[in-house]
Amino acid sequence: MYDRLKGFKDFYPDEMAARREVVDTTEEVARRYGFREIATPALEDVGMYVDKSGEGIVDELYNFTDKGGREVALTPELTPTVARMVVAKQQALSKPIKWFSTRPFWRYEQVQQGRFREFYQTNVDIFGSAEPEADAEILAFAADTLSELGLPASEFEFRVSHRDILGELLRSFDEDVDVQEAIRAVDKSEKVDRAEYLGLLADAGLSIEDAEAFDDLLAAGNEDLDALLAEVDRPTLTDAVENLQAVLSAAEDFGVREHCRVSLRTARGLDYYTGVVFECFDTEDRVSRAIFGGGRYDDLIESFGGQPTPAVGVAPGVMNSTLPLLLQEAGVFPEEAVSTDYYVLTVGDTREVAARIARELRAAGNVVETDVSDRSFGAQMGYADSINAETVVIVGEQDLANDEVTVKEMESGDQTTAPVGEFPGDREQPRYEDFA
């Protein structure tokens, strides 16, 4: 007997049925917004990650040398791959480029509740627009997805921030501050205690006094972005605040403003983010971690050797991540059960007729099983029950002698006979009540 690897998950049919609904809903909303599906490799040149994020990233990768001597890694995220794909066909692709895909990613991390080494995301990105409408469309897609998944509007919020507001506020205290390191400190602000947070800001080059004053500014900005501009007069800060306000204005028109709250302490961990960033949270606090996040990464395509191409995206986790956990907590996760329209049961030598009925019911789009195990009436009935068959069609030798089959409604147990020549006949979904 072999074991599954630690941090990996097998999805059996009941679990998968529910997750398929979540993925289908997420993808359906993406399609309605005009995002187009792509598919991408599971392996990439490890340099793609190291060059962007430093050798440190290798600790979190499943990387190895392949049989051709290539240094490769299982993709830990999609963004570098789509950036590579945009660069490879930059001239041929009409802008904006709007892509989505659902697939697994892999990170060698500590396994904990709700965090797997193999996890699944639906990545949704827009390339080629620096306009606030692009940011707002990503937010609107995310809100529509959560609503379609059944989450009440009051139970989620997007905490929206802006990398350039953070950067400019930091520089207003000290032009030499390590902005990336300080932003990583802000990203941790909700996860560590205040002393540690201020210490991390100090490590990035702020004095403890400046760190406290900086954090006070973030809190003040959450209340009133214009007040921030009155406090700190820097042109780039003004631009950033105006950009964030323009995104919120577009979000208003796109019907998603009610879900957005300015939250400057929301920073996102990855270095490549540039403008607006956001994280989705459960307002009921049943799940304390971010549900998912996203934001702008306007410089990444150029750093991959492409034409300057602004970009913004979001990546809801599906299957085994925080989002299904939230849906479960909120009581809107789909039922973990398979469903079956018909079980066609054979008694005696009736395979030919049973097969004809199964074939016709399938041709009308129904989910239909029939006996492939040569089993008794009772065993077949038990199996039909185990697969939640709605209707059992009993094709018995005696009934057939009368040119009849028996139609049994499983929930009520009611049954009646139907002429075999009329089953299913023209009916797409013949049921007990059609013949009772």
Next chain:
Amino acid sequence: MYDRLKGFKDFYPDEMAARREVVDTTEEVARRYGFREIATPALEDVGMYVDKSGEGIVDELYNFTDKGGREVALTPELTPTVARMVVAKQQALSKPIKWFSTRPFWRYEQVQQGRFREFYQTNVDIFGSAEPEADAEILAFAADTLSELGLPASEFEFRVSHRDILGELLRSFDEDVDVQEAIRAVDKSEKVDRAEYLGLLADAGLSIEDAEAFDDLLAAGNEDLDALLAEVDRPTLTDAVENLQAVLSAAEDFGVREHCRVSLRTARGLDYYTGVVFECFDTEDRVSRAIFGGGRYDDLIESFGGQPTPAVGVAPGVMNSTLPLLLQEAGVFPEEAVSTDYYVLTVGDTREVAARIARELRAAGNVVETDVSDRSFGAQMGYADSINAETVVIVGEQDLANDEVTVKEMESGDQTTAPVGEFPGDREQPRYEDFA
């Protein structure tokens, strides 16, 4: 600029749109047969493959040592993984277990036309039935899938063989023949010249004379299985022939007999197959290799430490394998193009109304794009054309002053105005002709 790894493929939206149709059709047919979707890890313990197939298999694997010291491999096929999953929940799962899934697999092989190192399959398996109906249902699923994909009935056939017929015929010449090696030779019989084929049989322990006589028996058996029994009298051979005939009889009832041809030289390469095996071929010979294959593997679950559990399955390649190639050659591959129901075009400060229209059209299930790039009328119109928009809704400041929008049918170029308050109104898909 980074390069994609050799043997891997990026699927851009046009290519993906066609492949999504193929995958959806294949999965839809599987669902109608009552196969249930599962999802499985991309990495497994390398021992799972080595123990079954010997160290030689490692040459074809993407294998490595992970950061926890585990010897792991990217899954080269699904069968060992589903066998592991069946064993892990053997008691809880009601039989027959009928599973499907679509995902990539990885083999470090020579890259050639239509053969990638990352390739995609829809695996479809039945566990827990040794009856011929299970084999026939797998064949019927495969035939229905090809038919639903648009392939004419006369353009494909299943070459059906039986491992025990091959094994017993081999043993009738020499009880000490290496049956597995000889079967691998038979599997290569169509790919190498006759002298090499006979040489491979000789390597497995047959004399050249016996090898020729054995191959003559295969040819005779293709014509008349009963004649084979008259020629060679072995009880296990009789059982195997009767089993193959029973599968063909069930295939008759299941509507797939017309696609089946007895072809004893069809052997399949993998060692774990036991009973009926088959390969699908293009009868027009536009694609000379097998399109896909499958068969019985009744001993695998037990060899994985489970209760004895017969099994049979098939795995059509999708995305970048032989099947899409055949569909292309046959002229039934879906169009490689994205489709769009509406582009909502803004002229001037009309974002709020345009967004409302886009939102309502999306809520009715349409694919709708609108401007996220603050572009000119002409640029937007060019983009709408590039995404094959069927209808463009022009929301202009002047039209809005008259409470109107313009509805333009892109194919004809015809356009008319519609009252803004009635667009879309109650209509799910308002078109030019509704207002002209």
